[in-house]
Structures are given as structure tokens and as C-alpha cells.
């Protein structure tokens with residue numbers, strides 16, 4: 001019965017959500033790296049791809065702490081955010097605004113992750129899952145650092161390039 005569901009059920013559900021999301025992100029990042037025009041953008045997406053692999057492994061450790069199988073649960077939110085990113089890649093292909101668009105999509109992904117990890121860390125604390133907290137915090141810190149790097153990249157070059165006059 002739904003009435004008996006508690007915070008541990010929510011925690012497990014949300015853990016499955018972010019596990020699914022990270023796996024989708026792992027697949028999306030190499031595509032974004034290929035699409036990016038700037039070398040810094042490409043390198044940044046590839047670096048975060050490697051970090052994401054490590055994040056997935058930390059999530060698997062959290063499942064293990066719970067004594068549960070690591071299993072994802074379809075997250076429509078991340079599918080939608082990634083689909084929008086793919087739309088930008090198609091519609092802005094070859095245009096000066098492409099990287100600014102890619103960065104904005106990537107930041108939507110990061111903010112989704114930051115929201116999820118913030119919640120999971122709080123709930124892990126409430127549930128007394130002390131060993132899960134540092135694992136989740138490590139992931140959160142990487143997402144926050146990535147978000148900041150993306151902001152710098154946008155401010156340093158991508159936004160200015162995107163404002164370039166149309167050639168036609």
C-alpha cells in the first residue's frame with residue numbers, strides 16, 4: 001500500500017532516479033564533446049565524462065550500503081533536458097552560437113544533478129546513512145565545480161562568439 005511508504009522508500013527511489021540520469025549523462029557527454037567547437041569545451045565535456053564514470057561507481061557503493069541492487073529508474077526529467085541539448089546541437093550546428101547553447105544545456109543538467117544530490121545528502125543524514133553522505137557529497141562537489149567551469153567558459157568566450165554578427 002502506498003500509505004506505508006516512508007523516507008527510505010523516497011531515498012531509494014531518488015537514488016535510482018539519479019543513477020539512471022548519470023548513465024544517460026555518461027552517454028550524452030561524448031556527443032557534446034564532439035559537437036563543441038572550442039577546445040576547452042571539448043576537453044571540459046570529456047573530463048566530466050570521466051568524472052561521471054566515477055560518480056556512477058560511488059552511487060553503486062551507496063546501493064551496496066543499502067543492501068540493494070544498483071538499478072536505475074527512468075527519469076523523464078533528464079531525458080527531456082538531454083533531448084533539448086540534442087535539439088540545440090542540430091539546430092545550431094555550424095553556427096557561432098552553438099557552444100553557448102551547449103553550455104546552457106550542460107548547466108541545466110548540472111543543476112538537475114545538484115538538486116538531486118542536495119536532497120539525497122539531506123535524506124541520508126535523516127536516515128542515519130552516515131557512510132552514504134560523503135559519497136553523495138563527493139558527487140555534489142564535482143557537479144558544482146563543473147557548473148562553475150561552465151559559467152567561466154560561457155563568460156570567457158562562448159557568449160561573445162555567439163553575439164557575432166550574422167554573415168549573411
Ligand SMILES: [Fe+2]
Nearest residue numbers: 022052055113
Ligand atoms: Fe553527474
Ligand SMILES: [Fe+2]
Nearest residue numbers: 110113143146
Ligand atoms: Fe554533472
